[in-house]
Amino acid sequence: MNMIEALDEAAEITLEDKATVEAAAQSYNRLSDSQKSLIGKEQKDKLEAALNALAAASAAGTSTGSGSTVDTSEISDNNSLAPLNLPAPLHTAFIASTGAQQHNPHIQLRTVDGKPALVDNQIGLIRTLEFNANDPVKLDGVVIANKNSVGEATTITFATPNSSISKVFSGGNSKEDISEQTGDDPNTYFSDVKSTLDPRIVENYKKLEAAKTTLEAAEKALAQAQKSGATEEALAAAQKTRDDALADKVKIETAYNNDRQLRSALAGETANAASALAYFKKDKNGLVFDKQFDGVYIIQFTDGTRIVLHDPAAAGWTYQTFAHYVDPKNGITHGYQSIGDETAVSAMPTSGTATYTGITTAYLVETGKADRQLTADVKAVADFAKKGLRFETSNAQFHALNNGVRESQVASGYNMKGSASWSANSNSFTGKVATADNQMTGQLLGKFYGAQAAEIGGTYGLQNADNSKQLIGGYGAKRP
Incomplete structure (x- = not known):
């Protein structure tokens, strides 16, 4: 009712009023029949007259500027x-x-x-673009659930889902060197996407290698204690060290594998999206349609x-x-x-x-x-x-x-x-x-x-x- 009341009279409606007139109409149309019955005839007539005036202005091929x-x-x-x-x-x-x-x-x-x-x-x-020297593309975040584990309200925080980016054109894709994620020499393995997960995958790979070394040492120490007839307390301590090392290794390995699977899914979704875009692909003669269309950046999020x-x-x-x-x-x-x-x-x-x-x-x-x-x-x-x-x-x-x-x-x-x-x-x-x-x-x-x-x-x-x-x-x- 307030939106309709705020509209100009029909004689004063121009294309400049389009947004407010259509917003009022959309709000009215979303009302239930019982709610619509609460809107007075005078206001309904005013809204209808405003819509008719807007349609007339559009049909006349005129626009407004500076009033x-x-x-x-x-x-x-x-x-x-x-x-x-x-x-x-x-x-x-x-x-x-x-x-x-x-x-x-x-x-x-x-x-x-x-x-x-x-x-x-x-x-x-x-939201914003900062794309110089590999600065990030900043996009709207999603709200994390406003409940803790026991259902109590907590402070709302914001986070952007993990994502990847790739440049795609008729000649192929950009390439990201991901060799460090598996400990291989540089320029060994490449991916079509650059992912927000990449630094964490590399970090967890290094932690995993260290955890494997720690576990190996703990297992050797336990075996040595068992072989040398160490005291029950010494054996228990060696066993605990080994079990802790194994648990740490499993925890890091799980996180590492989960992130790699997420990354693989992002790359797969990006490949699917790229394969569906027709307008910059080559025709049967190997020709592109128009170089002005030849290239996109695909940004894919884990939430779809x-x-x-x-x-x-x-x-x-x-x-x-x-x-x-x-x-x-x-x-x-x-x-x-x-x-x-x-x-x-x-x-x-x-x-x-x-x-x-x-x-x-x-x-x-x-x-x-x-x-x-x-x-x-x-x-x-x-x-x-x-x-x-x-x-x-x-x-x-x-x-x-x-x-x-x-x-x-x-x-x-x-x-x-x-x-x-x-x-x-x-x-x-x-x-x-x-x-x-x-x-x-x-x-x-x-x-x-x-x-x-x-x-x-x-x-x-x-x-x-x-x-x-x-x-x-x-x-x-x-x-x-």
Whole structure:
């Protein structure tokens, strides 16, 4: 009731009110019938009028910025910002950001009240990125159970599940030397993943070798005491030393083996994920589809969560990228999150225009059918004076694997067009987007990244009329 009361009157509703109107509608729809009966007719009418006004604003192809209506159909790049001429990033380069990534554009496909729903009011998974000189990717943790062994409440602590990371592209995988985990010479054994378990495995291997030596010495001492006819007390002491050494060795060996099994499972899940990604694999002629798509970082967690982070260097991006993720423990079938060093609000251009070009990946989820991988090229034209943006994709393609070989298929009906806007004192834009065949519509979210709004990145989620199909994706693009 408070959310509906806070809405503007229908005559004042614009696309800028989309989030608050839809949040109120979603909250109302989640009520039971008895709860809905407590909402007065006046408030119900107000909510319905606001939804109708929002739909009308979307159909008109207008967006709002700085409190005024922007006709994004008239936006063109006729006053281009000065070129940045940024150097192409090295293939080993990666973005780094200590900003609050949860507040960047993100969208999730999950089940709500038994039905698939596109949700953008739940935070994403990636908190910050520090990827220079092998710094860690920092992700949201999970809460350890707030009970001790006797059921009493304890202080809640946070921990990130064990995880691994691997870079995967058409040429193969990154390699991690794990020879030290088994005591072999360097460059003897390699793994496709680098794991958070690795330091502990190495430490426990060294402890295990030491424990074996201690046990061996204790067994020799016991045998010597038995052979020499030592006193009963001496024999008991030797026996205890041997038993303690054995127990210590078993304890360390169990921990060592458990961690190695966890690591093996992480590597296996990563390999499965990599083998399912079609869009950067080679075709029957050994050719890749497009080098801009050729590379991801796969971050796999022991709780089943997986993040597939698009390699920004492959796409030529300096400031941002996007990630696809699944989170089975929270019912997230597909999620996308935009990540990067955002343009400071104070540094946002207030005049001029720019054309951004880039790429997008997406998943088409259809009832009764297997999920399909989609890629497309992205073009967006921004007018910083009008605070409006035109968005479109082209060259949409579906990709699938046949015995490990990529097969691509033109999907022109899934090219998209949309528009968005932003308000003063903001570096984020929101708007509407629809497929070329007008069978699917939905929300477009984005943000400006880097010096002088050098790049954009964001997410989108579309569905058809009866919600039997959903298209969810992430994108990134840069200007000259």
